[in-house]
Amino acid sequence: MVRQIKQKPMNWIERLYIFEAFRGLWTTLKHALRGLLRYETLPTVPYPEIKPEISRTYRAKHRLMLRPDGTPRCVACGMCATACPAQCIFLEAAPSEDGRIEKRVLRFDIDHLVCVFCGLCVEACPVDALRMDTCDTSYVFRKREDFVTPMYQLMSWDPKDYPQDDLQSQMAPGGTKNKQALDAWGLKVN
Amino acid sequence: MMEIIQSKHWVEWLITICKFGFAFIPVIFILLLIPLERRGAGFIQDRQGPNRSYFKIPYFGRIRLFGWVQDACDGLKLFFKEIYSPSGVNKFIFSIAPAIPFAIVLISPCVIPWFAPMVFTMGDEVIRISGQTVDSEVGILLLFGLSSLSAFGAVLAGWASKSKYSLLGGLRTSAMTISYEVCLGLSIMGLLLLVGSFRIDEIIAWQEANVWGIVAQPVAFFCFLIAMIAETGRAPFDVAEGEPELVAGFHTEYGAMQFGLFYMGEYSHIGINSILVACLFLGGYSVPFVTTETIQSNIGISLAVLCGIFVVAILAFLHLLYRYARWYKKSAASNKQVILREYSLYKILGWAAVVVFAAAGVASALFFHPEFTVIDGQPVYGIGVALGTALIHILVLLVKAIFFCWIWIWVRWTLPRFRYDHVMNLGWKVILNIALINLVVTALIAKLLGGI
Numbered sequence: 001m002v003r004q005i006k007q008k009p010m011n012w013i014e015r016l017y018i019f020e021a022f023r024g025l026w027t028t029l030k031h032a033l034r035g036l037l038r039y040e041t042l043p044t045v046p047y048p049e050i051k052p053e054i055s056r057t058y059r060a061k062h063r064l065m066l067r068p069d070g071t072p073r074c075v076a077c078g079m080c081a082t083a084c085p086a087q088c089i090f091l092e093a094a095p096s097e098d099g100r101i102e103k104r105v106l107r108f109d110i111d112h113l114v115c116v117f118c119g120l121c122v123e124a125c126p127v128d129a130l131r132m133d134t135c136d137t138s139y140v141f142r143k144r145e146d147f148v149t150p151m152y153q154l155m156s157w158d159p160k161d162y163p164q165d166d167l168q169s170q171m172a173p174g175g176t177k178n179k180q181a182l183d184a185w186g187l188k189v190n
Numbered sequence: 191m192m193e194i195i196q197s198k199h200w201v202e203w204l205i206t207i208c209k210f211g212f213a214f215i216p217v218i219f220i221l222l223l224i225p226l227e228r229r230g231a232g233f234i235q236d237r238q239g240p241n242r243s244y245f246k247i248p249y250f251g252r253i254r255l256f257g258w259v260q261d262a263c264d265g266l267k268l269f270f271k272e273i274y275s276p277s278g279v280n281k282f283i284f285s286i287a288p289a290i291p292f293a294i295v296l297i298s299p300c301v302i303p304w305f306a307p308m309v310f311t312m313g314d315e316v317i318r319i320s321g322q323t324v325d326s327e328v329g330i331l332l333l334f335g336l337s338s339l340s341a342f343g344a345v346l347a348g349w350a351s352k353s354k355y356s357l358l359g360g361l362r363t364s365a366m367t368i369s370y371e372v373c374l375g376l377s378i379m380g381l382l383l384l385v386g387s388f389r390i391d392e393i394i395a396w397q398e399a400n401v402w403g404i405v406a407q408p409v410a411f412f413c414f415l416i417a418m419i420a421e422t423g424r425a426p427f428d429v430a431e432g433e434p435e436l437v438a439g440f441h442t443e444y445g446a447m448q449f450g451l452f453y454m455g456e457y458s459h460i461g462i463n464s465i466l467v468a469c470l471f472l473g474g475y476s477v478p479f480v481t482t483e484t485i486q487s488n489i490g491i492s493l494a495v496l497c498g499i500f501v502v503a504i505l506a507f508l509h510l511l512y513r514y515a516r517w518y519k520k521s522a523a524s525n526k527q528v529i530l531r532e533y534s535l536y537k538i539l540g541w542a543a544v545v546v547f548a549a550a551g552v553a554s555a556l557f558f559h560p561e562f563t564v565i566d567g568q569p570v571y572g573i574g575v576a577l578g579t580a581l582i583h584i585l586v587l588l589v590k591a592i593f594f595c596w597i598w599i600w601v602r603w604t605l606p607r608f609r610y611d612h613v614m615n616l617g618w619k620v621i622l623n624i625a626l627i628n629l630v631v632t633a634l635i636a637k638l639l640g641g642i
Contacts, residue, residue: 021605028234028604035233037510040517049523133320 056163060121060138061136062110064154065129067175072155073129076105079131080121088114089121098175108151113144129172133162200574202317209323212304214505215588217296219461219595220454224261227457227599234603251531266454271446276352276377279443283350288441288448290343291455298336298462300324303391305475306482309565310576321391321475321583329389330382333466336377337421340459343452344423344430344440351443359439362431362610363423369617370420370427374623377413378470380632381406394474398437398481403471409628411471413621415597418463420617422456424598426605429613464594466589472590475583485582489575490558496582497551501544508540 014020034040045052054060065073076093083104122130133158141147159170173181195203213608232239243259244252253259275284310317326332341363348360381403382388385396397403404411420427431439441452468474477485485492515533518526562569608616 024604025600028600031236032233032600033232034235035229035238039238039510039514042233042238043236046238046241046523049525050521 048147054137056133056135058135058137059117059122061112061134061139062121062130062132062149062154063134063157064108064151065131065157065172067172068177068180069175071175072105072108072151073172073174074105074108075101075127075129076103077126077165080122081125083120083124085118086114086116088112101174105151108154109148110154111148112139113147127172131169133169144145193312199312199317201312202319205319209304209319212302212323213296213299214226216299216458216461216465217454219464219591221261222592223457223460223599224264225257226595227602228260229257230596230599232601234600250535252528253532253535254529265450268447268450272634273448275447276443279352280350283346284443285342285448287347287350288444288451288455291340291459292343292451294336294340294343295455295458295462298333299465301326301329301332301390302462302465302469303394303474304587305580306395307391308576309570310573311565311570312573316565316570321580327389329387329391330378330393330466330470331388334371334389336627337459337462338367338371340455347444347452348440351440353426353443355436355438355442359430359436359442362436363440366423366427366430366438366613367618369614370417370621373413373417373617373621373625374421376622376629377410377417379625379629380410381470382451383614383629383632384636390469390474394469394476395430397473402473402478407471407628407632409624410632413465413628414471415618415624416621418467419598419601420613422463422598424456424460425602426608427613428607429560429610432607460595460598461591464591464598467594469588472592472594474578475587477582477586482579482583484576485579486571487569489560489571489578490554490556492582493558493578494551494555496585497547497554500547501551504544504547508537508544511536511540563598 067073074091075096076091078091078093081087081089081091088111090107090109090111091105093103094106096102096104098104117132119132122132139147162169164170167184171181171184173185173187175181198206229239229241231237239257240255240260241254242259243263244254245259245262246252275281300323305321305404307321308317308319324332344363345360348356348363351357381393384406385393387393387396393403397406400406423430428439430436431441436442441449444452476482482621511533515530515537518529518533523529558574560571560575562571562575564570
């Protein structure tokens with residue numbers, strides 16, 4: 001549908017320009033005085049020293065969820081690597097010692113130079129082992145190889161940095177201490 | 191030779207030589223204008239402006255000086271860049287052109303009076319020193335002539351660069367300077383008619399005796415201000431270097447310090463023009479509602495009031511500093527310690543300055559009661575009073591000039607650039623006519639009321 005926007009013709013005061021110019025000057029003066037007298041209320045932040053607020057739902061650097069015994073929750077199904085449009089996830093699987101799970105993950109690398117942060121890997125994961133809620137948006141390295149984040153880095157996160165009222169974001173069920181995690185999740189099994 | 195030297199007292203010689211230092215005031219204005227422009231632009235656009243450059247002081251830390259270090263950064267960067275010129279340019283004109291606007295600025299403040307004529311007794315002699323460096327009868331005409339010479343810099347640069355953009359920019363500059371010189375000269379004619387003199391010190395004396403020029407000639411003030419902004423070639427009249435059309439206008443082919451000279455010439459031109467507007471329409475060095483005689487007879491109180499104004503200004507600054515430091519302490523900044531350490535230095539200096547100025551003000555109010563001798567029915571004081579009055583006058587003039595500098599920046603970051611034909615229309619069809627009508631009306635009223 002075409003929407004026509006009618007421009008209001010200027011009246012003669014506006015066409016004189018000089019009064020409108022003074023109105024503009026008054027507007028900019030207000031902004032300048034705000035910067036001078038209320039410097040701390042400026043909307044910009046001095047970036048590297050003060051970080052902006054980033055929402056938990058923002059798709060930032062990945063992390064691998066952990067079970068209470070410290071092993072990754074990943075079952076090495078490879079669905080994330082399949083879903084990845086940039087093909088930046090590399091994983092290797094090995095037979096699991098846990099009888100309930102078929103495979104465990106040996107190697108899980110994400111190349112963050114290639115990653116497009118689309119979040120499809122998180123959506124694809126059948127066991128919610130991969131999340132992108134670290135709020136870590138700036139990571140700078142000297143070499144290209146350093147951007148390939150290995151599994152131990154994806155696993156090295158601190159539960160204290162995540163919302164305390166959401167226990168599912170802090171530990172995953174499974175492993176040798178499964179009961180503890182299920183208690184925390186509120187899933188009692190007999 | 192000895193006769194010339196002995197014809198004046200040594201104090202007179204000393205002050206006369208020191209007055210040459212006033213030639214550098216517009217150049218010092220550059221140091222003020224760079225942070226004023228860049229941070230002022232930032233504040234107007236709700237940004238913070240450049241505030242990250244710092245000096246490292248050994249055993250103390252970093253000081254940022256609220257962005258004033260940016261002066262040094264801009265200057266050093268331009269200074270240490272390689273100077274080169276495109277092939278095929280006229281080397282001599284190309285390299286001489288940037289120096290012209292900057293050199294003019296060193297000459298043009300010579301006719302500006304920085305303080306009321308000093309009259310004081312030294313021993314048995316009565317010494318009289320005028321406020322301007324060159325005591326010329328033509329006064330303001332000399333200043334106009336010199337400041338319109340600075341267009342030569344742009345024109346020659348445009349001609350020598352062998353670039354279409356530069357040539358067009360130079361053409362536009364010359365056209366605009368010629369148009370607005372006419373408006374500039376005609377708009378102050380009304381004021382000159384009332385005063386009856388071209389000398390700036392007499393214009394200021396008239397304003398001190400009657401009313402400020404902005405009250406007597408408000409229309410002329412606006413015409414003059416607009417023509418002045420156009421003459422410095424700043425927005426909204428910067429068609430000569432309009433980026434969307436001409437890359438950078440006449441200084442397209444310049445880099446490094448040659449560009450820096452254009453830049454500094456423009457800024458010091460703003461400085462000298464602000465001082466001129468302050469002199470012509472805002473009473474120059476005269477303190478509002480107070481005559482020079484009153485200041486001189488109550489010099490102790492006057493200096494105390496000056497110190498009081500300093501104390502209030504520093505306290506206001508400290509208030510802002512304390513409030514910002516309190517906010518910064520609560521924030522999650524990673525460089526909190528560095529910044530707060532710098533602020534603690536300012537707090538110490540600020541409180542020390544408050545104590546010093548308060549003590550100086552009280553002391554001068556209580557103990558500065560100078561002797562005077564009556565000559566021709568006028569009280570004449572010693573050199574201390576003369577220097578104190580001159581100090582107050584210079585500071586008052588500089589405050590007025592800095593206010594006008596802010597107007598230049600404020601207008602630049604508010605109004606969009608005019609199209610070239612609009613600039614010409616405004617100059618020739620509007621401002622010129624308003625100035626002419628203003629002149630005629632002023633002449634009529636002056637004839638009817640004053641009978642000049």
